[in-house]
Amino acid sequence: MLLYDVCILGAGLSGLSCARKILHQRPLSSIVVLEARDRVGGRTLSVPAGADSVDLGGQWVGPAQPKCLELINELKLATVKQQWFDEEAPAAADANNFSSGSSVPLTEEEDRELKAIAGQLEGWAESARDPASWASCPHAAEWDAVSVAQFFDGAVKSAVVRRELDLLVRTVTASEPHDLSFFYFLFFLGVCGGLAGVGDGDGGAQSFKLPCGAQQLSLGMAEELQAQGVHVRLNTPVAAINCSGGGGTITLASAGGEVLVEASCLVVAVSPPLWSTITWSPALSPAKQDVSVRMYMGSAVKTITVYKECFWKPFTPQGQLEELGPVANLFPTTVDGAPALVGLVTAGAAKVFAALPEEERRAQVLGQYQKYFCSAKALDFTAFHSKDWINETYSKGCYAALMPPRLATCCGGAVRAPEGRVCFAGTELAISWPGYFEGALDAGYRAAGEVVALLHQ
Numbered sequence: 001m002l003l004y005d006v007c008i009l010g011a012g013l014s015g016l017s018c019a020r021k022i023l024h025q026r027p028l029s030s031i032v033v034l035e036a037r038d039r040v041g042g043r044t045l046s047v048p049a050g051a052d053s054v055d056l057g058g059q060w061v062g063p064a065q066p067k068c069l070e071l072i073n074e075l076k077l078a079t080v081k082q083q084w085f086d087e088e089a090p091a092a093a094d095a096n097n098f099s100s101g102s103s104v105p106l107t108e109e110e111d112r113e114l115k116a117i118a119g120q121l122e123g124w125a126e127s128a129r130d131p132a133s134w135a136s137c138p139h140a141a142e143w144d145a146v147s148v149a150q151f152f153d154g155a156v157k158s159a160v161v162r163r164e165l166d167l168l169v170r171t172v173t174a175s176e177p178h179d180l181s182f183f184y185f186l187f188f189l190g191v192c193g194g195l196a197g198v199g200d201g202d203g204g205a206q207s208f209k210l211p212c213g214a215q216q217l218s219l220g221m222a223e224e225l226q227a228q229g230v231h232v233r234l235n236t237p238v239a240a241i242n243c244s245g246g247g248g249t250i251t252l253a254s255a256g257g258e259v260l261v262e263a264s265c266l267v268v269a270v271s272p273p274l275w276s277t278i279t280w281s282p283a284l285s286p287a288k289q290d291v292s293v294r295m296y297m298g299s300a301v302k303t304i305t306v307y308k309e310c311f312w313k314p315f316t317p318q319g320q321l322e323e324l325g326p327v328a329n330l331f332p333t334t335v336d337g338a339p340a341l342v343g344l345v346t347a348g349a350a351k352v353f354a355a356l357p358e359e360e361r362r363a364q365v366l367g368q369y370q371k372y373f374c375s376a377k378a379l380d381f382t383a384f385h386s387k388d389w390i391n392e393t394y395s396k397g398c399y400a401a402l403m404p405p406r407l408a409t410c411c412g413g414a415v416r417a418p419e420g421r422v423c424f425a426g427t428e429l430a431i432s433w434p435g436y437f438e439g440a441l442d443a444g445y446r447a448a449g450e451v452v453a454l455l456h457q
């Protein structure tokens, strides 16, 4: 069997960008990428819709995401600006509203409280930015001992402010605040541009989209890699990784025991909760095992509803979006020239929504839009798409894996370290924009550097 220099496990953005970077730095490397699904792109999925496509997975890019913008440029892809319901007052430009699901004005007192807490979060997030110094961060242990919800219980007085903050957490992380470590949330905010970085509106992470669909990033990289002799093998789930054999060779095998690949180095570019679905020999370090078992995936179902008529202008929403139905975060768009709404159902609501049949999901979303826009035209759709990521075997949820209390400060630092000749990538292991495309590239490039160093030894 051919011994590859490098095997990469997972043909998502992280694995493919890692392969690409290794080839840039060491052009003659022999590389194989193993992918369980019948397609590349992982948590990005663009499906045809007439002459257009719709993104059922990751979609947006922000101006503070340089690696992703550079990749878009290198692959000669385009971006277009995301539209907002109220172009005169995009959500993030208004400090009251972090999320486009929030539309109820705050009183002066509520506004003051929200701004004060936002300021505190931003300041503390700065101190949690660097995982290498988590151990010396003065409040790390205290903040990591509580969930975001527990912290808000003690710190937030107004019910309206609390609702805004809970909505922020649910929409940007797809997690319930009671599941997420407060310290990990601060880290996330600190390395993702703060509240304006993760919020909706111009300048935030949802500023641009790719008109041809975000999966083009992975399709473009895979095509380029294959032209350079890299083997990208689809429909190849890996069930066992054996690094205990002779000569330092790493063997990857299927569930039936078939040897799929032998390689000198391995990059594991799947999210941490998936590490524990693989049999490792020798076992992963205790810290990585702990991370794999305890990090949990966020939960989201993405919906896209296409209409003949844009009935939401002028924008006069009736009440708080998520109180009217399952969708927590809503964006206007167009599909093949027709007006459409992208609605994200996240966190606890997504688990309930994912269990419903498609017709029931559609009925709930249309009913919610009817109430929110106070218009029966909301029922007059031409197409409805929904995609549940929670029950996807090779994702187990989205947008990404997150840390519960007491994980970051006990094993968080060990999560990125190579184990022998095995390196680890995937968006969760980024130190910039974890959970986003940018994070997938950040971790992929870091792992590529580690592999190149190993190959030179």
Ligand SMILES: Cc1cc2nc3c(=O)[nH]c(=O)nc-3n(C[C@H](O)[C@H](O)[C@H](O)COP(=O)(O)OP(=O)(O)OC[C@H]3O[C@@H](n4cnc5c(N)ncnc54)[C@H](O)[C@@H]3O)c2cc1C
Pocket: 009, 010, 011, 012, 013, 014, 015, 034, 035, 036, 037, 040, 041, 042, 043, 044, 056, 057, 058, 059, 060, 061, 236, 237, 238, 239, 269, 270, 271, 274, 278, 300, 301, 302, 389, 394, 395, 397, 398, 399, 400, 425, 426, 427, 428, 435, 436, 437, 438, 440
């Ligand atoms: C609905 C949704 C909306 C999102 N919105 C955005 C957004 O707007 N902007 C943004 O930046 N990010 C967004 N994200 C997150 C973004 O898509 C991810 O951060 C990114 O795509 C992760 O890339 P990755 O390569 O790290 O992981 P993945 O894309 O998960 O790639 C891992 C790959 O490994 C494969 N794999 C897993 N197990 C095995 C195995 N045992 N054997 C072989 N192969 C295996 C998987 O099939 C997958 O292809 C969103 C995600 C979703 C689902």
